[in-house]
Amino acid sequence: MTLLSSWCYDGSLPESYVMPPETRPGDLIVPMEKSIPVIDLQRKDRKETIQQIMKAGQEFGFFQIINHGVSEDLMDETMNVAEEFHAMPVLDKERECAKDPNGSCKLYTSSYVYPREDVHLWRDAVIHPCRPLDQHIQFWPEKPNRYREVVGAYSVELWKLSCRILELICEGLGLSLNYFSNDLSQVPQIIINHYPPCPEPSLTLGLLKHRDLTIITILLQTQIKGLQVFKDGRWIGIEPLPHAFVVNIGSLLMFISNGKLNGAEHRVVTNSRDARTTVSFFVYPSDESIIEPAKALVNASNPAIYKAFKFADFINVSIINPDDEALKELIYNSTA
Numbered sequence: 295m296t297l298l299s300s301w302c303y304d305g306s307l308p309e310s311y312v313m314p315p316e317t318r319p320g321d322l323i324v325p326m327e328k329s330i331p332v333i334d335l336q337r338k339d340r341k342e343t344i345q346q347i348m349k350a351g352q353e354f355g356f357f358q359i360i361n362h363g364v365s366e367d368l369m370d371e372t373m374n375v376a377e378e379f380h381a382m383p384v385l386d387k388e389r390e391c392a393k394d395p396n397g398s399c400k401l402y403t404s405s406y407v408y409p410r411e412d413v414h415l416w417r418d419a420v421i422h423p424c425r426p427l428d429q430h431i432q433f434w435p436e437k438p439n440r441y442r443e444v445v446g447a448y449s450v451e452l453w454k455l456s457c458r459i460l461e462l463i464c465e466g467l468g469l470s471l472n473y474f475s476n477d478l479s480q481v482p483q484i485i486i487n488h489y490p491p492c493p494e495p496s497l498t499l500g501l502l503k504h505r506d507l508t509i510i511t512i513l514l515q516t517q518i519k520g521l522q523v524f525k526d527g528r529w530i531g532i533e534p535l536p537h538a539f540v541v542n543i544g545s546l547l548m549f550i551s552n553g554k555l556n557g558a559e560h561r562v563v564t565n566s567r568d569a570r571t572t573v574s575f576f577v578y579p580s581d582e583s584i585i586e587p588a589k590a591l592v593n594a595s596n597p598a599i600y601k602a603f604k605f606a607d608f609i610n611v612s613i614i615n616p617d618d619e620a621l622k623e624l625i626y627n628s629t630a
C-alpha cells in the first residue's frame with residue numbers, strides 16, 4: 295500500500311491531488327472571529343447548557359466543549375499514540391492493522407474508494423470499531439506499545455461522553471432521554487486522521503466538503519488548524535482550544551431531528567509546515583437500524599422532511615455505490 299506519509303515529504307504536489315478550481319481551498323486564511331460556540335459542560339444550569347447546545351446545533355451544527363470530564367492526560371496520551379502510529383513505517387502500520395481476518399481495522403489513504411477517485415485527498419487514516427471493547431481490542435494495533443491501553447481507555451471515556459451529550463440533545467429536542475440508547479448509537483468507531491505537511495495547500499484538501507454519516511462526531515485535535523465549517527455560504531475556521539473537544543451533528547441526527555439540528559458541512563485544509571493528526575469518535579448505528587424523523591417531532595404542521603430508511607442502505611448509496619439520485623430518493627419524503 296502506498297500511504298501519503300511514506301512519500302510526501304520530498305515531493306511536489308502530484309497532479310492527482312490537484313483539485314478542480316471550484317473545490318480548491320482558495321483562501322487559506324479564513325475568519326475565526328465568528329467561530330463556533332464553546333460550551334462549558336460543568337455549568338450548574340443544565341437547562342442553559344441544553345439551550346446552548348441546541349442553538350449551536352441549529353446555527354452551526356458544530357460546537358466545542360470544555361470541562362467535559364475526560365482527563366487531559368488521557369487526551370494527550372491518545373494524541374501521542376495517534377501521532378506515533380502514523381509515524382511508523384508503512385509495513386508496520388499494515389501489519390498492525392491486519393490482525394482481524396474480517397478486516398474490521400482499516401488502514402487507508404485518501405478515502406475508502408481510492409481507486410475510484412478522480413482526485414485524491416491529502417490524508418491517511420486508520421479506523422476501527424471500539425465497542426464492546428473486549429470484542430474488538432484484540433484486533434487493534436499493538437504498536438505503538440501503549441496503543442491498546444491508551445486508545446481503549448479513551449474509547450471508554452468517549453463513549454460515556456457521547457451518551458451524556460446525546461442525553462442533553464434528547465432533552466433539548468423533547469425526546470425520551472434514552473432515544474439513542476438502542477441500536478442507534480451502539481457501533482462507535484475510532485478514526486485517526488493524519489495530514490502530512492503538504493507542498494501546495496492552496497491546491498488540495500485533507501478532506502472535501504462533507505457531512506459525517508454519523509449521529510454525532512467528537513473530535514480531538516491539537517493546536518494545528520485545519521478544520522473549517524461551511525456557514526452562510528462561507529468557510530469559518532475552527533479555532534483549536536487546548537483540551538476542548540469539537541462536537542458536530544452528523545447527517546443522521548439531522549434526519550432524526552427532522553432538520554431541527556444541522557448536520558453541518560465541513561472540510562479540512564492542509565498546511566506546508568506541520569503534520570496534523572486528529573482522532574474522531576464516530577457515533578454510528580447498527581447496519582439494521584432504521585433512521586427516521588422522531589415521531590415526537592413530526593405532526594401536521596411539521597411534516598417529516600425525511601423518509602425512514604435502513605442505515606446500511608444509506609451507507610450503500612453514500613459510499614459503497616455512490617449515487618446522488620438514489621440517495622435523494624432514499625432520504626427525502628416527497629410528500630412533505
Ligand SMILES: O=C(O)CCC(=O)C(=O)O
Binds near residue numbers: 485521574
Ligand atoms: O481532521 C479533522 O479535523 C476533521 C476530520 C473529519 O471531518 C472526519 O473524520 O470526518
Ligand SMILES: [Fe+2]
Binds near residue numbers: 506
Ligand atoms: Fe467529518
